[in-house]
Every structure is written in structure tokens, then in C-alpha cells.
Amino acid sequence: MIKKQPVLLAPYIKTRFPYDKLKICRSCNHFTVLGEEKCPICGKSALQQVEKRAASKLRRSLWGSRTIVLLLLAFGLIMSQSTMQTIWLALGGTSLLALLWTMQRRSTPALLQIELDKLFRKEAYSLITGLAHDREMAISVFHGGNKTLAYEMLREIGALVHTDQLRIEQILLLQSFVLRKDMDLMLDPLLMDQFDPDLVEYIGELAKIRRDLLKENTFRYVLLHESHILKMEHGESILVNVTSAAVRLKRYMVLYPYLIVRYARKLPKDRFLRLYRMVQSNAQTSNGPLYEEVMAIYNEKYKFDEDFQLGKRNRD
Amino acid sequence: MVTYVCLGLLFLFVSINVIRYRSKQKQAPSPEQLSKLVLSILKSSGQRDRE
Numbered sequence: 155m156i157k158k159q160p161v162l163l164a165p166y167i168k169t170r171f172p173y174d175k176l177k178i179c180r181s182c183n184h185f186t187v188l189g190e191e192k193c194p195i196c197g198k199s200a201l202q203q204v205e206k207r208a209a210s211k212l213r214r215s216l217w218g219s220r221t222i223v224l225l226l227l228a229f230g231l232i233m234s235q236s237t238m239q240t241i242w243l244a245l246g247g248t249s250l251l252a253l254l255w256t257m258q259r260r261s262t263p264a265l266l267q268i269e270l271d272k273l274f275r276k277e278a279y280s281l282i283t284g285l286a287h288d289r290e291m292a293i294s295v296f297h298g299g300n301k302t303l304a305y306e307m308l309r310e311i312g313a314l315v316h317t318d319q320l321r322i323e324q325i326l327l328l329q330s331f332v333l334r335k336d337m338d339l340m341l342d343p344l345l346m347d348q349f350d351p352d353l354v355e356y357i358g359e360l361a362k363i364r365r366d367l368l369k370e371n372t373f374r375y376v377l378l379h380e381s382h383i384l385k386m387e388h389g390e391s392i393l394v395n396v397t398s399a400a401v402r403l404k405r406y407m408v409l410y411p412y413l414i415v416r417y418a419r420k421l422p423k424d425r426f427l428r429l430y431r432m433v434q435s436n437a438q439t440s441n442g443p444l445y446e447e448v449m450a451i452y453n454e455k456y457k458f459d460e461d462f463q464l465g466k467r468n469r470d
Numbered sequence: 471m472v473t474y475v476c477l478g479l480l481f482l483f484v485s486i487n488v489i490r491y492r493s494k495q496k497q498a499p500s501p502e503q504l505s506k507l508v509l510s511i512l513k514s515s516g517q518r519d520r521e
Contacts, residue, residue: 171501173508219487223480230476239473246477250484261491264498271499271507278511285512315512 160332161302166340172313173270176281177201183277185284187310194291208269216258216265223251285315293323301327309340318346325352333359341367349379351386358392365399373400373410380413393417398425404436411444418444419451426451427461 169175178185179193180200191199227247234240258265274281288311296304305327312320321344329352333339341360346353357376360367376383376396383389397417400406407414407429418429426448433448456462499507 171505173505176508219483222483226476226480226483230473230480233472233476235471235473243473243477247480250480254484254487257488257491261495264495265491267498267501267504268494270504274504274507274511281508281511314508316509317513 158330158332159301163302163331163337164306165338166309169313173204173274175310175313176204178204178207178273178277180207183280184287185277185281186288187285187314188288188291188307194287204270204273205266208266208273211273212262212265212269216262219254219258220251223247223254227251285311289315289320296327301330305331312343316343318348321346322350322352325350325356328356333363335363339364339367342369342371345371345375349382351382354379354383354386354389354392358388358395361392361395361399365402368396368399368402370406370409372396373406373413377410377413390417390420394420397421401425401429401432404432407432407436407444411442415444415447418447423456423459423461426456430456430462 175187176185177187177189178201179196179198180202181198182193182196182200184193184195185204186194186201188194189201191201193199193201227243230243230247231240234243288307292304292307292311295307305324308320308324308327312324325344328339339360341357344353344356354376357368357372373396376393380393383393386392393413394417397414398421400410400414401421414429418426421429430448430452433445452462
């Protein structure tokens with residue numbers, strides 16, 4: 155068994171959209187999600203946010219149109235032969251310039267999105283090679299022995315690269331750490347379609363320390379691969395822990411009653427007490443198989459338990 | 471005469487640009503679409519790697 159190491163993970167900074175994490179080098183057009191200023195390829199301090207790059211390109215094009223208007227206006231004014239012509243041109247020109255300016259200001263958010271779209275399409279190859287280089291860097295950091303930094307780097311790349319290979323690498327690294335409640339952990343982005351025992355082990359650990367991270371996708375994954383999980387060494391205890399997490403919300407109880415029915419008997423007392431109270435207070439489950447199973451377990455194991463009686467008396 | 475030609479050209483140039491901006495406002499992709507585009511570019515590279 156691999157000895158797990160205690161680590162301190164840097165908090166994960168979430169962005170509104172995944173591409174907000176991308177930076178591009180002004181000098182060599184290299185894309186990266188790692189590093190703040192220095193480009194990992196050319197070494198220059200020329201990294202900038204992709205949005206900033208698109209904005210500067212857009213600004214140039216908008217100023218180009220304004221310059222054409224100003225040049226035409228200036229040329230017309232120079233060539234004017236009477237005061238009337240000058241007045242007409244000055245009035246007409248400034249009104250048209252104001253109209254153009256207003257339209258440009260109004261369209262800027264849309265034009266920025268178009269510019270970003272163009273940038274991603276035009277630089278698709280550079281984007282792919284940039285992120286592949288980032289992954290290679292993370293792997294070389296891992297081989298250098300700094301597992302924590304390697305995981306943090308893979309986590310950043312994982313915001314954009316949704317491949318099973320990258321997910322497996324992250325899970326394997328996480329499984330080599332002593333996981334704690336206060337760590338900035340994640341689960342949903344690491345879920346895969348296929349069965350993976352390391353992922354299941356990770357889910358089992360999270361079910362003990364961070365139940366809140368187990369959401370609908372996780373329960374669906376567990377249900378889909380239940381038979382494989384049961385064949386694992388601690389498969390059943392993982393499923394019991396996952397069921398403990400499912401008891402957290404009424405919603406999960408309604409959505410996944412059969413998962414709970416199958417493992418309710420093995421739930422620890424505090425989790426079963428929670429389940430019992432939820433079943434009692436929820437009209438939707440008051441006559442289904444879950445209710446019957448919970449009542450049967452209650453009658454068998456906890457009928458004379460003080461904690462259960464206390465809850466009952468309080469309600470009465 | 472040249473002044474009026476300039477004014478006409480100005481009017482034409484600004485009109486074309488205004489129409490262009492209006493149509494671009496409708497065509498612009500949403501941030502969600504941009505996210506999908508980036509993810510699909512990178513996903514296709516991942517699939518190519520596996521092949």
C-alpha cells in the first residue's frame with residue numbers, strides 16, 4: 155500500500171467561464187493556464203488574458219474606423235470652398251462620427267465575443283499545443299517529486315481539458331495525499347463514464363470527509379457501476395458511505411430510493427436516525443419501499459433506542 | 471464639390487459600419503458557446519492523442 159502524504163493544497167480559483175483561465179503570450183502566441191506573467195516557452199513577461207488580447211485587437215479595429223472618418227472629415231474641410239460647405243461638412247461629419255462612436259460602444263461586448271471566437275478558431279492548433287505543453291510541465295514537476303504542485307497544475311489544466319487521462323492523473327495524485335475536510339477538493343469534474351476503481355476509492359473517501367461534494371452525477375455514477383464496486387475490496391463500505399451522503403438531502407432520498415434501500419441496514423446510527431426522521435417527515439416516501447425498509451430496520455434495531463424516542467417525543 | 475463628395479463618402483462609410491455592427495450584435499456567440507468551442511477544440515485534441 156502506498157503511504158499517503160500530508161499536503162497543503164492552494165485554493166482553487168474559480169472563473170466565470172473556463173476560458174477565463176487562458177493566457178496568451180504577446181510575443182510568441184503560446185497559450186497557457188499556468189503562470190502569471192512569464193511565458194513558459196519564450197521566457198518573456200508577456201502573458202496576457204485572452205480577453206485582454208481580444209479587447210486590444212478590437213480597440214485597434216474600432217480606432218481604424220474612427221480614423222477613416224476623421225481623415226475624410228479633415229480632407230473635406232481642407233477642400234471646402236465656402237463657409238456653407240464647411241458648416242455642412244462640420245455638422246454632418248461630427249454627427250456621423252458621434253453615431254459611429256455610439257454604435258461602437260453599444261456593440262463592444264458582442265464584438266469582443268466575436269473577436270474571442272476568431273482568436274480561438276485561428277489559434278486552435280496553438281491552443282492545443284499550449285495546453286499539451288502545460289500537461290508535460292505538470293508531469294515533469296511530478297517526476298521531480300513535487301506531487302502537490304503537479305496536482306495543482308493538472309487541476310488548472312483540467313478546467314479546460316476534459317479527458318479521462320487527465321482525470322485519472324488527478325485522481326491518482328489525490329489518492330496519494332492525506333485528504334482533509336478543509337482542502338479545496340472537487341469531484342464532479344473528475345467523474346468519468348467508465349468504471350475506475352481509483353475514482354471509486356476517492357468517492358468513498360469524500361463520502362467520509364466532504365459529503366457535500368457528492369451530488370447527483372456521483373450517485374448516478376455509483377448506481378451505474380454498483381456491481382463493479384461491490385467486487386472491490388472495500389466496495390460495500392464505500393457504497394454505505396455514499397448512501398450516508400445521499401441521506402444528506404430529501405431530494406436525493408426521492409431520486410435514489412433504491413440505493414438507500416439496499417444499504418440502509420448498514421448505515422451508522424446517526425445517519426440512520428437522520429434517514430428515519432426524513433422518511434417520517436416526507437410525504438413523498440411515506441408509503442414506498444424506502445419507508446417500509448426504514449420502518450423494518452427501525453423496528454428491528456432501534457425501536458427502544460433513546461435517541462429515536464427523543465425525536466418522536468419532541469414531534470408528539 | 472469635393473466637400474460634398476467627402477460628406478457622401480462619410481455617410482456611406484458610417485451607414486455600412488452601423489449595419490455591420492447591428493448584424494454582428496445578433497451574430498455574436500454567447501460566453502457559453504465560446505466555452506463549448508474551447509472545450510471542443512481541446513477535447514478533439516485529446517481524442518486524437520488516444521487514437
